[in-house]
Amino acid sequence: MATPAPPLRVPGRMLARVRRSGRLEPWMYLAPALAVLGALLVYPLYQLVLVSFYDYRQPQVTGAEPLRFIGWGNYRALLGDPQFWEVLANTVVFAGACVAGTLAVGGSLAVLATRLSAWVRTLLFLAALGAWATPAVTGSAVWLFLFDPSLGPVNQALAAMGLTGFEGHSWTYTKWSAFGLVLSQVVWCSFPFVMVTLYAGIRAIPSEVIEAARLDGASTGRIATSVMLPMLRPAMAIVTIQSIIWDFKIFTQIYIMTGGGGIAGQNLVLNVYAYQQAFASGQYGLGSAIGVVTTLLLLAISLAYLRALRRRGEVL
Amino acid sequence: MLRRLRTDSAGLLITLVVAFPLYWMVLSALKPRTALEAGDPAPYTLSPTLDSFRRVLVVEDFGRYLLNSVGVAAAVVVCSTLCAFLAAVALTRYRFRSRATLLVMVLIAQMVPVEALTIPLFFLMRGIGQSVPQLGLNHLGSLVLVHTAFATPLAIWMLRGFVAAVPRELEEASWLDGAGSFTFVWRVLFPLTAPGVVATSIFAFIMTWNDFLFATTFIISAQENQTLPVALLSFFRPDENDWGAIMAGSVLMTLPVLVFFLFVQRRLASGLGGAVKG
Amino acid sequence: MRYRRTARVGALVALAALLAACAPAQTDTSGPGADRMEGTLRVWLFSEVDQEPKERVVDDAIAEFEAAHDGVDVEVQYIPVDSRAERFQGAFNDPSSAPDVAEYGNTDLAGYVEAGGFADIGDELADWDAYSGISADVAATAQVGDGTYGVPWFLGVRALFYRSDVFDELGIDTPQTLQEVVEAGRTVREEKPDMLGLSAGGAYTYGFLPFVWAHGGAIAERDGGSYTAAIDSPEAKAGLELYSQVLSPDVCPPQTCAQMTGNESVQNFIAGEAAMTIGGNFNMNAVQESKVAEDTAVVPLPGTEPDSVAPAFAGGNNLGVLAGTDHRTLSVEFVKLLAGKKYQQRMYEAMGNLPTLSGVQSDIAAQDEDVAPFIETLDAGTRFVPVTGAWASIDAEGVLPTMVQRVASGDASVDKAAGDAAASLDEAFGGE
Structure with missing residues (x-):
């Protein structure tokens, strides 16, 4: 045995052995994950792109008609379809509103939580935990019941307060009311993640730092923006990115609450649109093209955000 | 003091608003069917009954779907955590050429909207089903496969922090004791990162438990292989919805997650902390 | 070094093999081999x-x-x-x-x-x-x-269901034409604002089509082996115009009715919330078991002229x-x-x-x-719908309900909605 080497600036002692036993060892540990991700994430992604270049509709799937490579045909059809642009706009506005709403509610409640008495905070966190734990499907079912035109307590309460216009009022009838309804459900079930994470982040800020700022005569607002916010940035980055990722690909809530996309498809977002085109209308090539667009859009937003963070010197 | 009181009452009010949908769900599951159909607006019930639960469990065979969901989620948690833990070991305790590239790829993989992959995955599962029916369409195996893949990137990312946090000295000590790298990973590293594993598993569990899209697309005709979300949706009928049954089903579906959450709530923040610190 | 290069070449070969084998899959329709008896x-x-x-x-x-x-x-x-x-x-x-x-x-x-x-x-x-x-x-x-x-x-087949008690009370005669059906609906809603005059939803295709057919319109014309949309013909648009009068606040408010399918339209009648609906013979049992059983009368849905019957969907x-x-x-x-x-x-x-x-x-x-x-x-x-595979996707995409809903919600004029629907139909037929 060689004498112990002086401490190296390497992740671990294993490195020493790695040099001896070849470079295979890390790959052995990586193998299961790589196999799973390769087969079930990378390969389908490749297939998604491939299918989007084919005329791949129901007859082609079942083999009744031959496959035909049509290049950008599906994309041309998509970009030339005004409905696609409307759906795209819907998605961006709706998801953007969901992200903003979730961050605003979660952030302000995190701040509020630091000022609450312990027992109130516990209650708030318990309620939030319940909302967080609620699956999208049950959340949507509960929302549909709460806002049911005739049997729902919301309309009943509004009517009892004298707003008789709400008797039998349908919340899913107009486009933005339906989106608003879904938005409230999304915010309800996703703000707890933001709240808990940011609360933990605030708590992790050493109190001396804040005390010092206060002694320097900084106001509360000043402390919040100049001291706390920069220290919270890594946590903010996580919750923002996660919210963007989650909200841009919402499917279940829209599908269930608006009955698959709302009146005349007014509440379609990209994922639901792709699903309807593929699995209801049998246009798998077109559906795949929508999927590619969604993926690129989401990657672009996420990467742009990551880059902005990195440029400011934040490391995730 | 007065200010404290004001913030506290604001906090309480918000708590009530947040908790209201859950309260209404449980309440409606316990209300008698007649009261629900009459649109009884009372925020309480004097004659609670388990009738809705009985209807759901006995008539609609909800227990079966509950078992299916539990089975799929448990399998996904085990598989994805195992894959992710081993990958996290490789990515934090070894230094090799493609390490940085792989890390970036794991990060990017998290951002892939898996919903967009429904189409290719559907056809992939169909292909797999032709050789291994249990992993193909119409079988729960297909759901386990896709969710394992979806849960793994985030799990790797989160576990990385936990694995890296185990001090190097332990590794050296174990090395001096003559343990091989695998023994160290399994006997020392794994137990020490258990809290992180638990935190990570929550995400895999919830994601799988909540999935509606893949469950509804993959399980084509095998009613006995349906999972909870799809079964719950089948309670929505073209005529009058049986809200009692829907709410009872919702309670049954939410409860396991809630219990899981309460059980690990302390780990939630720390798990995310791990992910944040990375 | 050499090792790594071989590995890399191997990986590339494997990848190439994988990609080559991967045109989108087609179902093997060779048919099942088995015919099991248990x-x-x-x-x-x-x-x-x-x-x-x-x-x-x-x-x-x-x-x-x-x-x-x-x-x-x-x-x-x-x-x-x-x-x-x-x-x-x-x-x-x-x-x-x-x-x-x-x-x-x-x-x-x-x-x-x-x-x-x-x-x-x-x-x-x-x-x-x-x-x-x-x-x-x-x-x-x-x-x-x-x-x-x-x-x-x-x-x-579907026919007109109406509440004889409501009609008697308000002195309305059995409608002889489609126009009178709509007018009767309007009268009912005027007198009984909590009731729908005629419960017929925006997504109720087979309640809507008789209006088109009765006016002499059609969804599409067969033209040799293929179909051409005819939903934007003047006759069809007359039917759409009349049906959109149903989906208005003074008969069946779009708030409630625009989204309704056939089942839901009939459900309102069964619940006693509508004076008329277009119901099928398959709905009769549900009606007879409901509280409106005694007061329900059924007649063929009239056409545009007295004593005519609007063609029903087979x-x-x-x-x-x-x-x-x-x-x-x-x-x-x-x-x-x-x-x-x-x-x-x-x-x-x-x-x-x-x-x-x-x-x-x-x-x-x-x-x-x-x-x-x-x-x-x-x-x-x-009458029947076009016998073509395109009908399934037309139906799934909701081309006709979308058209009706757009007119009902005031989102588009009859001309615009019918024109757009005709374009969608032709696109679907052309995709054949």
Whole structure:
């Protein structure tokens, strides 16, 4: 045995052995994950792109008609379809509103939580935990019941307060009311993640730092923006990115609450649109093209955000 | 003091608003069917009954779907955590050429909207089903496969922090004791990162438990292989919805997650902390 | 170093092999090899308004079938009509996951056959005595080209349901024309604002189409082998215009009605919340079990002129055997049982579905005068939707409901909505 080497600036002692036993060892540990991700994430992604270049509709799937490579045909059809642009706009506005709403509610409640008495905070966190734990499907079912035109307590309460216009009022009838309804459900079930994470982040800020700022005569607002916010940035980055990722690909809530996309498809977002085109209308090539667009859009937003963070010197 | 009181009452009010949908769900599951159909607006019930639960469990065979969901989620948690833990070991305790590239790829993989992959995955599962029916369409195996893949990137990312946090000295000590790298990973590293594993598993569990899209697309005709979300949706009928049954089903579906959450709530923040610190 | 290079080359070769093998998959339609005589027979039937009676009949049929066939387990799944397109497509894409027997709407058949989803069971049916009791017209609703893809199980035609008590109270006469139907609806809503004048929803295609047909319009014209949209013809637009008057605050407020499907439209009537609806004979039982049973009168939906009948849609459901079944013999046997005389009779009693076997038809016509308005409607002539695979996607995309809803919500004028719908239709036909 060689004498112990002086401490190296390497992740671990294993490195020493790695040099001896070849470079295979890390790959052995990586193998299961790589196999799973390769087969079930990378390969389908490749297939998604491939299918989007084919005329791949129901007859082609079942083999009744031959496959035909049509290049950008599906994309041309998509970009030339005004409905696609409307759906795209819907998605961006709706998801953007969901992200903003979730961050605003979660952030302000995190701040509020630091000022609450312990027992109130516990209650708030318990309620939030319940909302967080609620699956999208049950959340949507509960929302549909709460806002049911005739049997729902919301309309009943509004009517009892004298707003008789709400008797039998349908919340899913107009486009933005339906989106608003879904938005409230999304915010309800996703703000707890933001709240808990940011609360933990605030708590992790050493109190001396804040005390010092206060002694320097900084106001509360000043402390919040100049001291706390920069220290919270890594946590903010996580919750923002996660919210963007989650909200841009919402499917279940829209599908269930608006009955698959709302009146005349007014509440379609990209994922639901792709699903309807593929699995209801049998246009798998077109559906795949929508999927590619969604993926690129989401990657672009996420990467742009990551880059902005990195440029400011934040490391995730 | 007065200010404290004001913030506290604001906090309480918000708590009530947040908790209201859950309260209404449980309440409606316990209300008698007649009261629900009459649109009884009372925020309480004097004659609670388990009738809705009985209807759901006995008539609609909800227990079966509950078992299916539990089975799929448990399998996904085990598989994805195992894959992710081993990958996290490789990515934090070894230094090799493609390490940085792989890390970036794991990060990017998290951002892939898996919903967009429904189409290719559907056809992939169909292909797999032709050789291994249990992993193909119409079988729960297909759901386990896709969710394992979806849960793994985030799990790797989160576990990385936990694995890296185990001090190097332990590794050296174990090395001096003559343990091989695998023994160290399994006997020392794994137990020490258990809290992180638990935190990570929550995400895999919830994601799988909540999935509606893949469950509804993959399980084509095998009613006995349906999972909870799809079964719950089948309670929505073209005529009058049986809200009692829907709410009872919702309670049954939410409860396991809630219990899981309460059980690990302390780990939630720390798990995310791990992910944040990375 | 060399090692790494070899590894890299190996990986590249593997990748290339993988990519080459990966054109989008096509289903192997060589057909199932097996025809097993035991195991689970999966059956899809549609879920319906008030379906308990249907379930009871089906359960009896299953009990009878299972008693006659050892080791066979029949499992029925009731699937929602609204999302049937997704369900059937999934089933066609993976024949091994498909059910064995399914109920389907006859309008969907052309598309299903195009997708290769159903088995041609013509030979088996030729040997079945009862099959000759189905008239050629009706049998044709289960045929595409030379193939027979199922047995017509029941027919449905729609007529006008109205509340005689409300009409008496307000002094309204039985409407003689479509225009009068709309006016009657308006009068009711004026006098009784909590009631819908005519409950007919924006997504109720088969309630809406008679308006088009009565004005002499059509969805599309057959033109040699293909179809051309005709929904933007002046006649069709007159029908759309009149129907959009129904979906207005003074008859059936779009707030409530724009989203309603046929089932929901009828549900309002059954709940006593509407003075009129366009209902099918298959809704009669639900009506007769409701609190409005005593006060319901049924007449054929009138046309544009007095004493005429608006052409009704000749809808109906068939029972077919999926192409991917590995229980073909059993499946056909089950179809024969459920579509046979005994259970057609029972389905009529349970659901009010018009039987397809002429023997059963004449039996019930003799027994039950409630069927009269529907038989009259049938006799006056019925219409059908374009027999093309494109219809399934037109239906799934909701081209016609979208058109109606856009007019009702004021989102587009009649001309604009009809023009856009015609464009969508032509696109769908052209995609053939």
